[in-house]
Amino acid sequence: MKNETYVRAFYKTGVYVAELIEMQEENQRALVKVLAVLRHPTQGDLHNPKMTNVPFFHQRKALAQFEKTWVPLSSLKSYDEQVPDYKTSLKKALEKQISELESQDTDWSRACLEKLKECQNEYGL
Structure with a gap:
């Protein structure tokens, strides 16, 4: 059965399975609650992708389990699969990006690898 409350949400450079909490058509955004990580966020400066000669090379952690955030409605897609376990999905997404x-x-x-290793340690994985 299709569950309309679960979505694939794109937030900055990460992709998440989330529960749709609220939609604001007038503001073109939705409030979602993170349930799993499909793609770990890319490290570095979002305004200067793939560049290291920037004022600050950011460590970008994945959104936490059950964290709520606003995302553009255009970034949502339906999610019809089994929702994976958060910690397992985080580990898989992180390992894929490291590889x-x-x-x-x-x-x-x-x-990026240096920042991802820091994330891995902070996540306890």
Whole structure:
């Protein structure tokens, strides 16, 4: 059975499975509650992607389990699959991104890996 309350939500550079809490058509946004991580956020400066020569190379953590955030309505897609366990999905998304970056050999990928290892330690994974 299709569940209209679960969505795939894109927030900055991360992708999440979330519960739809509220929609504001007039503001073109929705309030969602994070249930799982599908893609871990990209590290670094969002305004200067894939660049390391920036004033501050940001560590970007995934949104926490049950964290609520506003996202643009245009970033939502229906989610009809089984909702994965948060911690398991976080670990899988983080490991996938680390694996993809390890196959590259750039200053940016090395800087990202350093920040992702910090995230991994802080998550306790």
